[in-house]
Amino acid sequence: MFEQAPLILAGSSEYDWLWLIPALPLGAAALAGVLHFLTLRSRGAWKEKPASHGHDAHGHADPAHGAHGQAAHGAAHGAAHEATHGAHGHAHGDHEVHADHGHTKVPAGIGALAPVLAALSMYAAFALALKGFFALKELGEGARVLRSTAWAWIDTGTFGIDIAMHLDPLSSVMTLVVTGIGALIFTYAAGYMKGDPGYAKFFAYLALFAFSMLMLVLSSSLIGLFVGWEGVGLCSYLLIGFWYQKNGPAEAGQKAFVMNRIGDASFLLGTFLLAQMFGSLDMAAINAGVPGSIAAHAPELFLAGLFLFGGACGKSAQIPLFTWLPDAMAGPTPVSALIHAATMVTAGVYLVVRMNPLFAASPTLLAIIGIVAALTAFIAATTALVQRDIKKVLAYSTVSQLGFMFLGLATGAWAAAVFHLVTHAFFKALLFLGAGSVIHGMHEEQDMHKMGGLKRYMPITFATFIAGAAALSGLPLLSGFFSKDEILAHTFAQRSPLFYALWAVGLLTAMLTAFYTWRMVALTFFGKERFDAAKVHPHESPALMTLPLVVLAILSVVGGALGLPIVFGAPHLLAEWLEPVTRSGTAILRASHGEHHLSHTTEWILLGVGALIAIVFAVRGFRAYVGGTARDLEREAKSPRLAAFLGDAWTIDTKYTSFVVGPVKLLAFVIAVVIDAFAIDGLVNGIAALTRGIGGRVRKMADGSIATYGLWMGAVTALMAFLFLWKR
Amino acid sequence: MSVPSEHLFILAVVLFAIGAAGFFLRRNVIVVLMCVELMLNAANLSFLAASRMHSLAAGATKPSLEGPTFAIFVIVVAAIEAAVGLALVIALYRTRQTVSLDAVTDLKD
Numbered sequence: 001m002f003e004q005a006p007l008i009l010a011g012s013s014e015y016d017w018l019w020l021i022p023a024l025p026l027g028a029a030a031l032a033g034v035l036h037f038l039t040l041r042s043r044g045a046w047k048e049k050p051a052s053h054g055h056d057a058h059g060h061a062d063p064a065h066g067a068h069g070q071a072a073h074g075a076a077h078g079a080a081h082e083a084t085h086g087a088h089g090h091a092h093g094d095h096e097v098h099a100d101h102g103h104t105k106v107p108a109g110i111g112a113l114a115p116v117l118a119a120l121s122m123y124a125a126f127a128l129a130l131k132g133f134f135a136l137k138e139l140g141e142g143a144r145v146l147r148s149t150a151w152a153w154i155d156t157g158t159f160g161i162d163i164a165m166h167l168d169p170l171s172s173v174m175t176l177v178v179t180g181i182g183a184l185i186f187t188y189a190a191g192y193m194k195g196d197p198g199y200a201k202f203f204a205y206l207a208l209f210a211f212s213m214l215m216l217v218l219s220s221s222l223i224g225l226f227v228g229w230e231g232v233g234l235c236s237y238l239l240i241g242f243w244y245q246k247n248g249p250a251e252a253g254q255k256a257f258v259m260n261r262i263g264d265a266s267f268l269l270g271t272f273l274l275a276q277m278f279g280s281l282d283m284a285a286i287n288a289g290v291p292g293s294i295a296a297h298a299p300e301l302f303l304a305g306l307f308l309f310g311g312a313c314g315k316s317a318q319i320p321l322f323t324w325l326p327d328a329m330a331g332p333t334p335v336s337a338l339i340h341a342a343t344m345v346t347a348g349v350y351l352v353v354r355m356n357p358l359f360a361a362s363p364t365l366l367a368i369i370g371i372v373a374a375l376t377a378f379i380a381a382t383t384a385l386v387q388r389d390i391k392k393v394l395a396y397s398t399v400s401q402l403g404f405m406f407l408g409l410a411t412g413a414w415a416a417a418v419f420h421l422v423t424h425a426f427f428k429a430l431l432f433l434g435a436g437s438v439i440h441g442m443h444e445e446q447d448m449h450k451m452g453g454l455k456r457y458m459p460i461t462f463a464t465f466i467a468g469a470a471a472l473s474g475l476p477l478l479s480g481f482f483s484k485d486e487i488l489a490h491t492f493a494q495r496s497p498l499f500y501a502l503w504a505v506g507l508l509t510a511m512l513t514a515f516y517t518w519r520m521v522a523l524t525f526f527g528k529e530r531f532d533a534a535k536v537h538p539h540e541s542p543a544l545m546t547l548p549l550v551v552l553a554i555l556s557v558v559g560g561a562l563g564l565p566i567v568f569g570a571p572h573l574l575a576e577w578l579e580p581v582t583r584s585g586t587a588i589l590r591a592s593h594g595e596h597h598l599s600h601t602t603e604w605i606l607l608g609v610g611a612l613i614a615i616v617f618a619v620r621g622f623r624a625y626v627g628g629t630a631r632d633l634e635r636e637a638k639s640p641r642l643a644a645f646l647g648d649a650w651t652i653d654t655k656y657t658s659f660v661v662g663p664v665k666l667l668a669f670v671i672a673v674v675i676d677a678f679a680i681d682g683l684v685n686g687i688a689a690l691t692r693g694i695g696g697r698v699r700k701m702a703d704g705s706i707a708t709y710g711l712w713m714g715a716v717t718a719l720m721a722f723l724f725l726w727k728r
Numbered sequence: 729m730s731v732p733s734e735h736l737f738i739l740a741v742v743l744f745a746i747g748a749a750g751f752f753l754r755r756n757v758i759v760v761l762m763c764v765e766l767m768l769n770a771a772n773l774s775f776l777a778a779s780r781m782h783s784l785a786a787g788a789t790k791p792s793l794e795g796p797t798f799a800i801f802v803i804v805v806a807a808i809e810a811a812v813g814l815a816l817v818i819a820l821y822r823t824r825q826t827v828s829l830d831a832v833t834d835l836k837d
Contacts, residue, residue, distance in 0.1 A: 702836065703833065703836045705833055706829050707829070
């Protein structure tokens with residue numbers, strides 16, 4: 001192994017329990033999968049057509065519907081459903097199919113064990129993550145690494161990859177977030193998904209996701225990380241398309257998978273480049289090797305970093321690969337909360353922080369990241385302004401906040417990015433779960449224009465949602481305020497024209513964030529009730545769902561304590577904890593840029609500006625929409641083109657469809673018709689025709705007459721004898 | 729010195745030609761088999777003649793045994809061939825009630 005010697009890593013067998021952290025969810029996933037097949041068998045669903053899964057509860061409740069043939073099921077379902085259960089308003093809520101609104105319930109049976117197993121495994125993994133945290137804490141500051149090598153996966157003498165768990169302060173933070181928030185969301189999902197025919201399967205996928213995510217954050221090598229990276233991508237695909245009987249979720253899943261694949265190809269290129277440069281894929285070895293090779297290999301380092309950032313763009317939904325994330329909202333809401341807000345989409349941020357010396361080595365790369373991040377944050381925030389679907393608002397908000405994290409990374413504020421990652425995981429998971437609770441209580445309605453006045457019906461959801469919204473919009477002293485302002489302060493402190501511009505874009509985005517967040521709150525919980533009270537009876541969700549909301553709300557409020565600003569005089573706990581990981585990248589930046597510190601006055605001013613715009617725009621957003629949807633409708637009537645432009649995320653996705661998807665489809669058509677049917681089939685069929693032709697002629701020789709056979713035999717023998725003798 | 733070797737070879741060629749002609753032209757399986765025997769014996773004759781010619785040219789008092797040895801092998805093979813061939817003829821006659829080659833062209837096409 002290349003330059004493994006200078007890294008003194010802790011002994012192997014002592015920390016073998018680290019393997020239990022990902023192994024527990026994996027075991028739960030396997031058991032839940034078995035339970036799923038058992039429930040299928042007990043319901044006799046083996047012979048059933050899959051198309052009837054999502055609907056059978058409705059089908060039983062409506063005898064007339066049962067008469068329709070399977071082929072007409074989908075279309076007939078819509079019509080019959082509107083007539084008999086119009087209250088459900090499937091116009092927008094077409095993702096969520098539940099069977100627990102007074103219809104016949106699918107007997108949960110042993111499938112009900114699956115969430116128990118999965119949640120228990122997550123709580124146990126959380127306990128182990130805590131154990132890891134305290135074990136790290138006991139070690140000296142310079143030696144905070146726990147490592148457990150299982151086996152050498154590849155060992156070719158000059159190049160090797162170990163399968164190893166690597167727990168350091170950064171992966172410890174990620175593990176705590178994944179298992180902690182994961183456990184809460186598993187609990188919530190047990191209530192949310194109740195009655196779904198795929199109850200056990202859902203938890204199998206979810207636990208498999210947790211396993212992959214933990215492999216991602218705990219692996220010691222880039223290849224191990226990539227295994228987890230692909231695993232979470234697969235689970236994301238499976239869970240977005242969980243209600244695969246419908247076109248929307250199935251297509252959204254495929255879109256997410258394909259978009260991610262583009263990023264993954266880039267990631268692999270970066271990995272190959274690093275393997276070639278450093279002869280190792282161990283991340284600690286690469287990070288140790290980067291400072292020494294900056295002088296000689298700056299272009300290669302830039303390229304490797306750019307490729308890795310391409311992978312991060314795919315996974316973390318940055319321009320140009322962000323369009324899959326809003327579509328991913330077709331999945332069940334707990335999935336949106338866990339995968340598409342709190343954990344998986346932050347994998348890109350984790351990757352950059354993990355490889356921080358590599359990224360710090362190239363100022364150009366950091367500038368590119370900064371521009372991409374600021375653009376993503378701004379475009380997504382403007383799109384969130386006009387969305388009507390509550391989950392779409394949150395989805396674009398997630399894209400925007402991920403942009404903030406990358407903006408932090410671009411300034412070398414590694415700890416600030418992780419800080420925002422953690423607080424965002426708290427409040428965005430909370431908001432998604434709250435939105436899920438609202439959707440649940442509104443009988444699968446997602447259009448905020450058809451909500452309003454819900455605070456009366458769902459007090460707990462309302463209170464917790466307010467906490468999450470306040471944190472997201474950066475109201476002073478809540479978690480989002482500190483993390484967002486730290487990133488903006490670092491951007492400001494770069495003292496370059498580019499970063500002043502990025503700071504301005506960031507500030508503008510923060511205004512928009514406050515505005516759309518409180519627009520969402522006002523439209524959902526305040527104002528007149530815009531639903532048909534005769535048909536929809538909003539209700540508070542069960543305790544299984546509200547308890548995680550309460551816990552996350554508390555975390556969202558007090559989470560800021562992890563990283564208080566310097567001017568507060570309190571220590572920045574997270575930055576201190578992550579210092580061993582970020583030291584190397586920070587040192588490189590310091591050597592190339594010099595040190596930038598803001599004076600206390602400037603910092604107070606920046607904090608004040610942040611607080612002021614958050615409050616002002618939160619109030620404006622709330623005021624504009626507390627009365628109802630009039631403002632939206634007015635805007636749409638006044639400038640329909642602008643509204644359509646914003647609503648479609650600056651038509652980026654539409655452009656992809658016409659400029660990328662169209663040509664690719666055309667190319668596929670050309671290949672199918674011209675190259676495949678003409679060239680390849682022509683070649684294969686030509687060879688066959690040639691053989692047949694020759695055979696047809698040759699077989700004339702065999703006319704059944706012994707004399708002819710004898711003649712051929714004699715002639716050929718004579719020919720051979722002649723050739724043999726003639727050579728002499 | 730009685731018969732010159734050339735005469736023996738000419739006889740062998742004549743015998744082979746008669747056998748070959750019969751093999752190609754006759755339709756009766758038994759006759760075709762007999763023609764094959766004729767060709768084999770023409771070959772035997774040329775073996776013996778060549779053996780005699782070469783030993784005489786070398787000045788030996790007795791002919792060498794190489795030619796006769798080959799002839800004996802050929803006789804053995806011919807006997808086996810006759811046995812198998814006649815067995816085929818009998819089998820053919822039992823199934824088709826004929827021994828004409830014109831009637832058994834089933835391998836055509």
